[in-house]
Every structure is written in C-alpha cells, then in structure tokens.
Amino acid sequence: MAEYDKWDIRKLEILRTLRERGTVTATAQALMMTPSAVSQQLTNLAKQLDVTLLEAQGRRVRLTDAAELVLRHAEAVFEQLERADAELTAYAHGEVGEVRVGAFSTAVPALVVPAVRALRAARPGISVQVREAEAAEAYELLGAGVVDLALSLAAQAPSAADSRFTRVPLLADPLDLALPHGHALAGAPVVRLADFAAESWIFGGSGPWSDITRGACEAAGFSPHQGHSAAGWTAILAMVEAGMGVALVPRMAAVRREGVVMRELAGERPHRHVVAAVRRGAEEGAAVGRVLEALGEVAAGLGR
Template sequence: MGAVGEWDLRRLRVLRAVDECGTVTAAAERLHLSPSAVSQQISALARQVGAPMLEPYGRRVRLTPAARLVLRHAAVVFGQLERAEAELAGYLHGEAGEVRVGAFATAITGLLVPAVARLREAAPRLTVRLVEAEADEAVRLLGAGDVDLALSLAVGPVGRGPGFVETALLSDPLDVALPPGHPLAGAPGLRLADLAAEPWIYGAAGPWREITREACAQAGFAPERAHTAADWAAILAMVAAGLGVALVPRLASAGRGGGAVVRALPADLPTRRVVAAVRAGTEGTPPLRRVLAELAAVARTVQSD
C-alpha cells in the first residue's frame, strides 16, 4: 500500500463520484472525463491501496468494503479542504471575490437579477457571474465545480446527499394558463381537477414535468400531454392559440400572459420549491453567504407580494 502522502486526491474524487452516481459512465459525465479515464483512475487507486475498489452489483457497480473505508476517511479530507478554502476566501476577500451561480431562466429574472442589483450597491467588489442552465444541469455544474451555487427545483424532500447543502428559498405558486374564451376562463372557484379532460402542455423531461404531474396527481388525475414545450413564452403562446392548458409558475407568468388567461388556484395551492445548493464545506465562504443572504431577502419580498 502506498504512503498516505502519495495518495492522489483526483483518484479519491473519482471514487466518490462513482459511488454517488452508481455507474462509471455517469461518474464520467459528471467529471467531464471518458469512462476509460475513470476506470484507469479507479484501477490505479486499487493498485495503490492493494485492494479492489469496485465490485459488480446488477447492472451497476458498488464500492467494496475497502473502498468504503478509504472513502470514509477521504470525506474528512475533502470537507477539511473545502473549509480551508472557505476560511482562506474569508481572510483574503471578506465581502469581495467572485461567486459563479448556475440557475434556470425564471430564477435568474425573478430572484438572481434583483439580488445582483442589490449586491452591486452594497458590495461592489463582489462579482457574481451567471450561468443559465436547466434546474438539473445547474446541480450537475455545481457537482463538477463549474459553479459555486446552483438555483434548482426541489422534487420530493430537499437534500441531494452529503455532497451538497441546500437552502429552501421560495415556494413559487403555480397558476393555470387558459386560452381566451375558454369556458372556465372566468369561472369562480376554479379547481385544477376541473381541467382533467383538457389537453396539457408541458416539458418532456426534468423537474418541471414531475412538478406538473405531481400537482395534477394531487388533484386526482393524470394530465394528457398534447404538446411538448419548455420555454415559457412558447408555452403561453401555445395556450393563447388554444392548443391546450398549462401550469405556469408565477415567476414565469408575471406580466407575460399575453393572450392567455392566467388564473390562480387558491383552493389547490400547487407550488414549486426553488432551492439554493452549494457544495458541502463551502457554505461558510463569506462571498457565498452574502449572495445567499441577498437571494433569501429577494425571495421573501417575492413571497410577500
């Protein structure tokens, strides 16, 4: 077995990614490596440790007991390194520095842009760099180290494993968009279940599809998807043209209804939850804390409107 000082942190990170992703291919995608490169790193670590790191488990792989022992100690090292970086950032920068944020489009317009505007006034030396990405992709960018903070959507319980720390920011109400002239466009006491037989418009994959299906399931029906779209302007235009109905988050529909009739659903109260995620160990970094605080302040303002 090699000396501790000879251990390669890159190999340990690769082992952690395989454990979290369940397959070599998925780990390679997260780390932006080829599957063969991931396999080589794992093999090199196994030779160094003197024990196999992976074993077959159905169509996936899992860590051997020796690998879990190594990874348990490596987790302490990773956490300590992240804390060291956080403390160093606080020492060197205080309220200055740079924070890279990955976020989906409506979170950028509804939360991130107002937060950045506040920061430009209060902390002009703090730079926030924005990367637009779908909710799931923002989390993948965070895991790969390409961004420092991700704004995403929570489907199910908040929390994506020990590698991330998540903060709930906003419960964004879901309204229903109806074509003009629809028989229920002006109906009092509109319920989501009243639209069970309507053709629906929503995305083909990702959190928003699941959020739409879950909201309809809570109302007692499964929506029949007639058209597939992900862009909110396109969805609202399709609704306005009479092609179907759609659930739209209030952050996306505010001032953008166009010809569609957007109705609240106070009796059902469907919502989507917007969360901010950071890598575990970085949550104490002063620039990240400051950005999170401003995001939370904007979210409180939006929630109270």
C-alpha cells in the same frame, strides 16, 4: 535579487513612532516595549540597512537624513499595507469577492438578476458571475469548482444525503393556471384544478416539469390528457394563447401575453420548490453568504 528581508516592517514602525514621539522612552510607552528593546531594534535596523539612523542630540536623539529617506519610502509601504488590511477585512466580512452562480433559465430573471442588482447597490465589492445551466450541468459545475452556487428545482437537487453539497431552501413558487383569453372559466370567481380534468394539457414530455404537472393534477383527482408537449415557457404560453390547451405555469416564469389569462388556483395550491446548493462548508464563506442572503430576500419578496 534585492535583499528585501532587511526591510523589517516592525522595526520601520518603531522608527516612524520615534519620529512622531521624539524620545526613546515615549516610543517605548506607545508601543508597549521597554526603552532598551526599542534601542536594540533600531540598532539592528541600522545594521541591516547599513546606514546611520540616529544621532545623539543632548539627552534626545535625532533622525538622520538617511532615516528620513528610509521613512519616506516606508510610508508608501505602510499605506499599501493599510489598503491590504482593509481589503482583507472587507473580504472576511463579505464586502468583496467574486461568486459564480449557475442557475436554471427561469431563475435567472426572477431571482438572480434582482439579487445582483441589490448587491450592486448595497455591496459593490461583490461581483457575481452568472451562468445559465439546467440542474444536471449546474451540479456538475458545482462539484468541479467551476461555479460556487447552483440554483435548481428541489426535485432535481442532490439529496440531503449527498455529503458534497449543502442545500438551502429558497422559494415555494406557486403554480398558476394559464387559460386562453376566451376560455369559459377564464373569468370564473374561483378556479379549481379539478374543473379542468377534461381539458387538453400542455407540458413537457418528460423530466421534472412533466412530473410536477402530473402530480398536481393527480392530487386534484384526475390524470391530465397531454394534448401538446413543449419544454419552454414561450412555446407553452403561445399554444395556450392559440386556444390549444391549458397549462400550469410557475409564477416566476410567467410572461404577460394578451391572449393568456393567469388564474390563481383555489384550495391546495400546487408549488414547485426552488433550492440553492453550495459545496459543503462553502456557505460559511462571507461573499457566498451575502449572495445567499440576497437571493433569500428576493425569494421572500416573490413568496409574498
């Protein structure tokens, strides 16, 4: 095994400074050392490397050919250390790093993808790895350390009392009403949820979206009649387009369809709340913080 410990970086730096400054005294001043300390360090380096590094030249010293050879190789080391230092500084300031994100299906195109695009332009050293995962899986992955950040509906997120995670509110996503194009109220000046108490409603049979739809309708004074059940927005909007019923659709999940009219509701507009979660303490990590910032900026744009 090579004796790497004899290549002392601090002593090599003193030798390099001596070549630049020309005298032991000037070297000592530049490095805030005493001349005797400079001489002692260079003597020790010569012993470690088992070569003569300096020769007397009047009142000055001259670097030997061996010293020049040593410095030629040392310069490559100094250059690599400068690169390492720059990368560590960038890492500490959130300029580089990989962040793994688990996000539910509608959050990927609406929040995560725009955030990744913004980061690519502003901070190309940050790599984001995206994994589509609904809440239960996302939080399992987060707890296991497989992802660094999870996006979910607030209703599905761990409670604030869960000491493993920190929750970060991102977005209050408005719920709009999806109507068939030919519906009598599709072109009404004002649309209120209570106007659709007698309609056939389309929403999932269970889970958070069923709870959100039922909760919004009950807050408007009626219990919705579930005419059809579907979990995916493509299926829900296809059924609305076919005139099979109406549905509440989160704004960031809406996909334009010719036969569907999306109407903003008057009065107390229902929302679903989207949150990010990280392992407690991880929000202080610079790269994770940059991703949270980018997600927050996209969410703010959607909110406007």
